[in-house]
Amino acid sequence: MTFGERICRLRTARGLSQEELAAELQVSRQSVSKWETGGSVPELDKLLRLSELFGVTLDELVKGAPAPEDGGTEETAADGRTAERTEPPAAPGPARRGPDGIQRIVGVVLLGFAVLFGMLLPLLGVDIAVGLLAAQPFLLCGLVCLLVRRRAGLWCGWIWCALTGAYLRYATGISWTLVFQTIGYQPEWNYIRLAIAWAMLAALALLLMGTLRSFRTLRIAPTRRRLILLAAGWAAWLALPWLVNKAVFVPWIQALANNGFAGEWRYTLANFLWSGLRFLALNVLAVCSLALRRGRRSAGGD
Structure with a gap:
């Protein structure tokens, strides 16, 4: 049985179409078709992903070598003695780790600021709604740092941008869409408002580029x-x-x-x-x- 036939057999045994297998491997259906017909062979990372997906070793996938049914580590040599059997190491899977130590510390500090603003400001005579509003970005970013493993900084950036934009929109009426009035802007409208709108647009553009890069x-x-x-x-x-x-x-x-x-x-x-x-x-x-x-x-x- 050829390598392509083995891929076809393993794929059909799991009820996958060529398009579904291609989606799992993030390749095109034509690539899977070429593998099965012998027109090309997958790259190493795709071979590792295929072995994980089909639940077989690389030897079984590439060479068709059957895995031992008893899962033992010994095999019998020609002279009747037992020889040690060496198995190929399993392909390392992606590490599943939570947030690292520094990120957890940052999360705890941010939650501390949230408690500080939420409780201290009302004690100082500030309206409780203002204290809760000031605590929101620290609370949400602290939870993100404690619960999210990847791209925590990016999500925190979006949270700060969204909450700041909501506050400015509600309290002052300033929005980044104000930049569309730049050409006909009048001095009596206050150029500081226009500068804030441009700063908001620049922050959104930076976050968009950061998201695409991430x-x-x-x-x-x-x-x-x-x-x-x-x-x-x-x-x-x-x-x-x-x-x-x-x-x-x-x-x-x-x-x-x-x-x-x-x-x-x-x-x-x-x-x-x-x-x-x-x-x-x-x-x-x-x-x-x-x-x-x-x-x-x-x-x-x-």
């Missing part, structure tokens, strides 16, 4: 279904804001104007959440687009 090794096999979903996602991201603005926010602001802007905070909160959702969708779409591009290049090199 996921720079992610590869997604470019199947037809995934490409269609990605194209639909980009189309929705471009079209939905116009529809939502026309159907929801414009009538809402008109109703607020007729009622003396009573309950304006609900509009402000909804507008902020919608903007945040759009930016989150932009991050996801950008990461998936680059991952599919890398997957296409990886499949082309197989």
